[in-house]
Amino acid sequence: MLKFAAMMTATAPAVDTPSETESVLLQIRRKGARATPARIRVLLLLRAAPAALTHHEIEQALGDRMLDRVTLYRVLDWLVVRGLAHRSTDAQRAFRFSAAAAGEHGAHTHFRCDDCGRVFCLDSAPPAAPSLPAGFSLSRIEFDLRGRCAECARG
């Protein structure tokens, strides 16, 4: 599977432009918490990523300036609880994290690559819910498309 470092340098502009950093810093402060380097760097990464990332991929991407493993888990949990990131579970039973688009809420469509395991967030709105058995209550719809991503299909 593609290393995230390569993915980033290949497809994305510099991650920590002053404007992006400023935006992230405010996003964090607005939640009434400290804008620590750990949170800032991780949120910048997620916002620049073209797909949802695993804990491991984030570690790789942080490179030499690596955070403690546990701190990274805690930063990610914090981002999710505060609604700044999403967490989903991939086919390899690992969590994947993506930045929540500002103001975004509700259901949300994904494509998961069975080969490399990456999750791509699609724009198209998910379909409406069918009726459920009696007594069941619905809180959220997850509409996942599975197959191979362009990268993996090409290789």
Added chain:
Amino acid sequence: MLKFAAMMTATAPAVDTPSETESVLLQIRRKGARATPARIRVLLLLRAAPAALTHHEIEQALGDRMLDRVTLYRVLDWLVVRGLAHRSTDAQRAFRFSAAAAGEHGAHTHFRCDDCGRVFCLDSAPPAAPSLPAGFSLSRIEFDLRGRCAECARG
């Protein structure tokens, strides 16, 4: 969460009637493999289960006649590879297994309880796929409804 043993005795008829056993035995032999007690018992269980089960729940349900942990993993893998069972990943990042309905193929709708983690297979057909980015190839649609099941909503 509800113990599977209780679930079974409460809702299902005897699991190993001669006809069911015979059917399962043939299903296995037709794949050109040995009909071992491990495979037979596990497949009977999956076919009788009202929802997708975790490795752990299957262990519990086997009770005193427990298989080795690893053997159970291998039996489940074998069933999945041969198309006799489905595997999905639940919100607690554990695999869940269900018997593949005979001759069934293609997409397939689920309800996952956020409380007890069980996966219920619904009958309704999933919606059609939206268009994908260039180069992506679709192999399967996963349409999951999340919320609380009747059991958990009541309690």
Added chain:
DNA sequence: GTGGCAGGTGCAACCATGTTGCATCTGGAG
């Protein structure tokens, strides 16, 4: 029926992913 053996099983060790407890450190309010 009775071997023989490919395929299946058990056991021990291992790995990956995520969590908990606790001592230490620091962002940012005052």
Added chain:
DNA sequence: CTCCAGATGCAACATGGTTGCACCTGCCAC
């Protein structure tokens, strides 16, 4: 500048799943 709630790092633990290898057994040939 000081102070401390909140953030971090480190060690230990938990859970779910995998690998390696010796031993066992369903099932086919005879």
